[in-house]
Amino acid sequence: MGDAINIVSHTLRRELPALEGVKRWVVGLSGGLDSSVLLHGLSLCGFSQPIIACHIHHGLSDHADQWQEHCQSFCAELGVAFVDRAVAVSNLGGGVEEAARQSRYQAFEDLLEPGDCLLLAHHRDDQAETLLLRLMRGAGPKGLAAIPAQRPIGKAQLYRPLLELSRGELEAYAQTHELRWVEDDSNSDEGFDRNYLRRQVMPLLQARWPEFSRNWQASAELCRQQSELSEALAVDDLAEMDPQRDRAGHNLSLKALQQLPSSRRQLLLRVWCEQLNIACPSRAQLLQIEQQLISHRQDSEAEVQWAGYSMRCYQQRLYLYLTPATPEPGWTTSWDLTHSLSLGSSQLQTEQADVGLQAGREYGVCYRSGGERCKPQGRNHSQTLKKLLQEYGLQPWLRDRVPLLYLGDQLVAVGDLWICDGYAVEGGLKIDWQTRLTQDSQPSVISPSGQDLD
Template sequence: MKPTLPAKLLQALSPWRNAPAWHIAFSGGLDSTVLLHLLANAKDLPPLGAIHIHHGLQAAADAWPAHCQSVCDALGVPLRIMRVHVQPGASLERAARDARYQAFAEVTGAGEVLLTGQHRDDQAETLLFRLLRGAGVRGLAAMPAYRPLAAGHLVRPLLDVSRVELEAYAHEHRLQWIEDPSNADSRFSRNYLRHRVLPTLTERWPQAVSSLARTAEHLSEAQALLDELAGMDLQGADQLSRFPWLPLPSLVLAPLRELSDARQRNALRHWLTPLTRLPDSDHWASWYSLRDAKGDAQPLWRLADGELHRCAERIWWVPAAWSEFSDATVSWPTLQNPLELPGNGRLEFVGEVPKGSFEVRYRQGGEIIEVPGRGRRDLKRLLNECGVPGFVRGRLPLLYRDEQLLAVPTLAGLWPNATGDWQLHWMPQTCDQGLS
């Protein structure tokens, strides 16, 4: 005997029963209306709430918040209505999705769950859409049943349920839902697949939707195996750098070189996926150029959300935000210790604070510093000797007193200050993307 829709849903949600709260992404359409009704009538669940995102993209949508409010009021479920701004761009679908999920991330607290109503037909659609775009295994795995979202989780409990089952439940319980006019517009790729392509496929192969969804499951399992392999391949490369103060992800290059090209790409995709959007397989030439550059070179690979740098035999991920800082001179009254540097972390005297009036400046080239026991030394040469990565050097705060370069931060004890009774410590800025 086939399980009922409520039983199927609760089984899918069983791993999340102890979450602090469940939020339903409630558009007012068929899928989310059925999901809301099912959960509002279930017992012994975490606290339940609904979130309606108003994109402001069409006049008809102005009436939807009121409809959603009336549905939630009738079911006794609190509703939060959020208005978002959709950034203009080449893909309106993608821009709306990005705005929607950014709002969802804002309201999903630690350990909480956001539930969305995508179903089996949506999964088949997604697989076809990505197949036509030439996606790899990760993309063809389509929508995962769950994934991290902010400090909580995004869960899709209806991926094993067909649209026909949802419609039957909605009619049986006399539910009212919104039909989004844009869903009929075949200029949008997904709508074209839904209204033109999938009906033709199912006319010839009635089980096409189920078969496509099952294929996505197989590919999801294959991707899980590739992720396991990547984890094994990254173990040897994931070693602490000699610059523990530098809060950027990095890998040792030599263990990666021992892998085949395909395994290198797999390991790097796994490592970089949380940090940036990645190019397709035709655009990895920059990785090989970075990998094979001469030892004294400092090549980089520009990606969508930052850059991959190679310094000596290590690669570093440098997010776009890393270069967004002010290199203007900063006055430093020593009573203000530590000193906050605009966009560049903070600088701190450790030990007896020296007397005088100080300024913090950044490298212009040609700086000379007094090194105990070695006399006056060129700063560039000292940095080269210590192997400080090139992308850090422009951010290195330099302490001046009366136009004299007095000190450089003690970077992992590279060289001592001129006096032994204090040290200058720099704590670089961290940011959310890819930094500790």
């Protein structure tokens, strides 16, 4: 196992000086073996930067208060600054462990300042477990890169300096230094896939192939390199797709997409979603996009949905947009144009213009119900709203969501597309109608239920 007395501090002295511009070390301290060893080893390194230990109180265990007290006492013994953050864990369908992970990382992000480096104590055995779990889910090279050693987090950076060390080496270090740590009672629950692997599968692999975790670490690194090369190609491809953003969503050139092989298209779409901080479609959904959208006839009614988003083709563009909610029948509100008006998935604002709507009047706002007719300013005769929206080229998924402005029972304006004949005045207010393109709460890009460590 190497020199148990010094192996952790030696590893930290080798790994951490290469990180540039670090002003503070912030250690995620759960009170368990791994994070206790990391904090203890760091405290012996003698770095010039101050050390802060941060404990996240999830409130999920009856022992949570005791763990917080243990961490505070441990930091006092080491002479390390201690902060704790209580989080509310809301399970929104991804499992309690995943919800706790998201809450924990959000708390870290809120604490971190520019120049901070968050240190986490994941080790080589964690890496092996993650790699096997992702193999079980059929992950590609990016997923099989497993736990990244370094990545941005908010205004700071995150680093895992112990990934090359095994759990056994950390245990030996802790015993040699007579460290005390807490044991999370949930770690014995084999209903969690990671616990089952840790307690039932990994010991068998270790007995048969003692170096398996080190070899798997090498495989994960090769997958990471392959993933980075592939994504660099996809970024270059994406730049050639004429990416645009308008009121209807983010969109790419369909014709340019069709020139790429299917495998490059699918990788490009994943990278596009990641750049937009949107949950990536699954392999099955990517296949639907291939079959129903990219290879389908122009302006098809076909649509692929996932995680609150939709993809659809229109006028030789592939659109990615927030799936609009179905309007409530008969919904209406009033608006005097003096303030912005939120319509849930869209918003109305006004600004002074040469020609616009008259201010100071109470307009009724609603959505289409069918059969509306109007005559836009400058037209010779009226037409159905359905035909006008097609003529103006409004994307089909917005046609039932375009806000209609009324005075009494007279339609006077359709969003910011046009003002109806007889209602435009000089020096009036011009409407700006914008749809929302992102969700208030982004779905996690990592989809498993409580088994990923990143």
